[in-house]
Amino acid sequence: MTDGHPTWQAAALLLARVLIAALFLGGAVQKAADPAQVQDLLAGRGWPVWLIWPALAFNAGAGLALIAGVAVTPAALALAAYSGVTSLFHLIPEDPWQMTIFVKNWAIAGGCLALAAAGPGPFALTGRVRPPR
Known part of the structure; x- marks a missing residue:
């Protein structure tokens, strides 16, 4: 056991x-290396192309928070919402590839919700662990 979590669960x-x-x-x-691709997606949906920069910062910050185990619940909840919103860019029923990405975004949202519910586990920089339920 690691702080109330079986070792395999902490590692998982x-x-x-x-x-x-x-x-x-x-x-x-990807957004930093090839911003035009995302800007085209945004423009195609009538969204301001400058949104790429806060999206890039959010992706990087939330990703680093998950790795560090810091603010996992709010970061994971925000990433779940982000995944749901960005799935709309792929809602193109006549394109099976885009529909696969659409569904994958919702699966990622589900994984983020599971992380939000579970918390960081014992391997986190915060030093605080949510008690087991």
């Missing part, structure tokens, strides 16, 4: 945080 929470964070950190890097 850490791995879940890192894997989900990797997706959002990768998204931040």
Whole structure:
């Protein structure tokens, strides 16, 4: 046991945080490396193209928070909402590839909600662990 969590559960929470964070950190890097692609998506939906920069900062900050185990519940809740909103860019029923991404975004939102409910687990920089239920 690690602070009330069986060792495998503590390791699973850490791995879940890192894997989900990797997706959002990768998204931040992609936005920085090729902003035109995301700006085209935004413009195509009538959204201001400057939104790429706060989205990049949010992706990076929330991803780092998950890895560090800091503010996991609010970060994961915000990422779940972000995943739901960004799924709308892929809601193109006539394109099976885009529909797969649409569904994948909702699956990621579900993983974020599970992280929000579970909290950081014992492997976190905060030093505080949510008591087991």
